[in-house]
């Protein structure tokens with residue numbers, strides 16, 4: 001195998017050799033150039049050829065280009081280069097499946113060796129073990145359960161039973177044997193003799209309590225001490241669970257996807273049938289990533305310069321085009337991992353023109369599929385050349401299935417059990433909107449808005465305003481006054497601050513005051529997700545003339561997901577493409593601006609905002625959820641930074657004054673620090689970790705202390721000094737089912753249900769407020785857990801009144817608040833933590849997600865999770881420690897259990913290799929995408945929708 005460097009150099013030589021032919025994409029043509037022209041000029045070994053072949057022909061041209069680019073950018077960190085190399089040098093799927101296979105093979109053969117009976121010794125158990133594992137269910141907490149191990153010497157010579165131990169040291173079981181066997185006093189088992197070892201389980205919590213039993217033997221030897229000891233291992237798992245857990249358990253064993261194949265290239269496409277009211281007939285350039293090839297054919301160092309130099313208006317367009325292309329390339333590579341093979345479809349009974357395809361993971365955007373997207377299918381049996389590929393338009397997405405509109409030809413051909421191969425594609429529309437936005441930003445000279453400086457024009461007297469609501473907060477009032485008098489113009493006005501400090505309230509008040517100020521004002525209000533935009537719109541409804549307020553949604557959004565109140569105000573349409581003149585909107589507000597990448601953010605600005613007269617207001621908190629990106633290269637070069645964060649960190653106008661006294665320049669920016677939402681105990685850790693303890697508690701005392709005397713708090717104090725934060729330790733299991741990559745944890749659901757039952761029984765009594773479904777929120781990072789919690793709410797009769805409690809991902813809760821928040825962290829196995837990091841899902845190693853989840857509760861926060869796993873993360877460790885110190889910790893005591901790593905070290909100390917007892921994980925995907933909306937009038941709420949990793953309920957897009 002040639003070195004990376006050599007492979008890369010030969011690849012580069014070949015690209016250089018291509019010269020003007022660099023943009024060619026035809027595989028056969030490239031192969032001929034390679035074989036008949038290039039090879040004559042260059043001396044390369046066979047293995048070089050193989051690698052270069054992979055680089056040059058097995059991927060699309062732009063991926064190849066990306067690879068070369070990444071290597072060219074020598075300043076890049078090594079691991080990113082390697083990462084890209086993996087993707088490009090081999091078809092990624094081969095590489096991954098290869099790695100997976102070897103890894104699994106090693107694990108399995110290692111485990112098989114450990115559990116095998118050997119040396120004439122046989123170990124059986126009661127209950128019986130299946131493939132070396134004894135699993136048993138205990139229905140009653142606290143009841144003694146005994147597992148017996150029978151050790152029999154079936155051999156022809158004597159064997160010493162020298163030692164046994166449990167590798168998981170949990171205090172919920174004890175080991176019992178009559179003779180107290182150990183290495184100092186071993187037991188001689190002659191042929192035919194047997195011995196019993198017992199494991200006594202007494203568990204006081206629901207959950208999964210595993211143990212690994214290690215039995216050590218040594219053949220009798222002459223002379224003594226010359227024989228080699230050997231071991232036999234048995235795994236145990238006690239499952240303590242109720243009937244509910246059985247109902248919610250895996251419907252079928254987890255069966256990940258099949259190996260992937262290359263997509264057929266020689267094809268004819270048969271167009272599908274799009275859903276109604278989808279086409280907004282807008283003109284939008286293609287913005288193909290062939291742009292990269294063109295740039296490359298010019299000179300690579302030009303691209304390097306674009307990425308390396310400081311962002312300014314001069315390089316704005318080139319920089320963001322390039323970063324967007326890099327992101328798109330990664331998205332394309334990622335989505336192919338979801339291709340399906342040999343799948344059947346069914347005819348939709350309610351609409352015979354549609355076919356239904358099951359897509360596991362679609363609810364979690366793995367793969368991301370929205371109404372109006374297209375995917376391709378071909379008959380698995382089709383061996384023709386060219387192959388016929390049928391385009392299927394997505395008419396709707398329902399949990400784990402999509403309804404597709406195909407051509408009549410396929411419908412006529414379709415019979416039950418027909419097998420199809422399915423290809424997923426990215427929808428380029430959101431990316432194209434972003435390309436257009438960066439172009440419009442330059443065309444309309446938004447330099448003074450995007451790179452503002454103090455023009456000194458805003459020293460006007462502030463207007464006297466009447467506030468109904470913000471009277472008590474001078475910072476909020478000043479922000480509204482500055483926005484109204486346009487002191488920052490043409491620079492954007494920034495409102496930032498920690499959670500619950502009233503950013504959205506300030507935006508709403510400013511909109512209301514601007515609206516009152518002049519009849520000629522037109523306001524556009526945007527947010528990066530449908531849920532944030534809905535919230536803004538709902539809050540505005542109370543203050544402005546509802547007939548002049550529109551909520552613009554993408555035709556792709558399922559109307560069922562639009563809140564009832566907004567349905568009548570909900571329309572489709574276009575803004576820039578609809579010819580809305582620049583300057584029509586006098587004020588543009590973007591709430592939760594920290595969540596969007598800069599090109600997304602400016603979709604609502606470029607071409608609409610007058611850079612001289614218009615007022616832009618950005619509100620958000622860079623410490624809460626930011627943009628989600630797939631490409632490490634784009635991330636490295638700053639695409640992950642929102643406009644809000646860039647201005648706050650790189651522009652002097654928005655930074656604290658150097659003298660340290662006067663704080664921020666209020667003509668341009670307001671920092672809000674008074675929290676009106678939560679009990680101080682809830683805020684404590686986020687305040688310390690993310691806000692330098694600056695956050696001040698201003699929430700209404702009665703409301704914030706409403707649960708301080710709740711009888712089910714672990715810390716029982718009969719007055720308002722109670723501690724309304726609970727960490728409930730659970731030894732659950734992060735399960736998966738069928739072929740869905742998403743996780744769930746039924747033990748955590750049992751605990752959640754028990755808390756809901758307790759709340760139901762106690763609400764409205766002993767000074768506790770009455771609760772409705774709207775007062776409670778359940779946050780969990782995985783879609784499958786959302787689904788299972790909903791199922792539990794519908795199953796448990798006592799909770800019938802609360803079956804509509806909002807259950808969703810952190811992304812769905814950003815900007816929201818509830819009296820009571822319950823968080824289910826799900827993760828219970830250390831083996832998946834890396835996957836969470838790689839795919840930006842889950843709670844661990846994601847401080848922003850932690851911050852948002854922990855700051856939604858007003859009066860009671862209950863966190864249910866596995867303390868052993870969570871404590872591996874410093875942020876969670878701090879939170880759990882805090883709960884312990886304040887006596888808010890309950891449930892399983894993590895000190896009773898050793899983590900999985902301890903088993904590894906114990907195995908190591910017993911001189912047994914412990915390498916990988918768990919199978920390798922499946923790969924998944926999540927990514928961002930853009931959105932936008934429609935039209936005019938006086939006040940318009942526009943939402944952009946990012947395809948969030950764990951969001952399905954608000955899965956929709958709004959078109960421009």
Ligand SMILES: Nc1ncnc2c1ncn2[C@@H]1O[C@H](COP(=O)(O)OP(=O)(O)OP(=O)(O)O)[C@@H](O)[C@H]1O
Pocket residue numbers: 469470471472473476497498499500501502503504505506621675676677814815816817
């Ligand atoms: N001046 C105020 N007086 C009383 N209550 C207020 C005031 N400002 C905001 N609130 C209340 O504080 C809570 C949080 O407000 P809001 O949602 O606007 O905060 P936010 O900063 O946008 O939060 P997040 O960062 O979580 O999106 C709301 O219940 C709101 O009614």
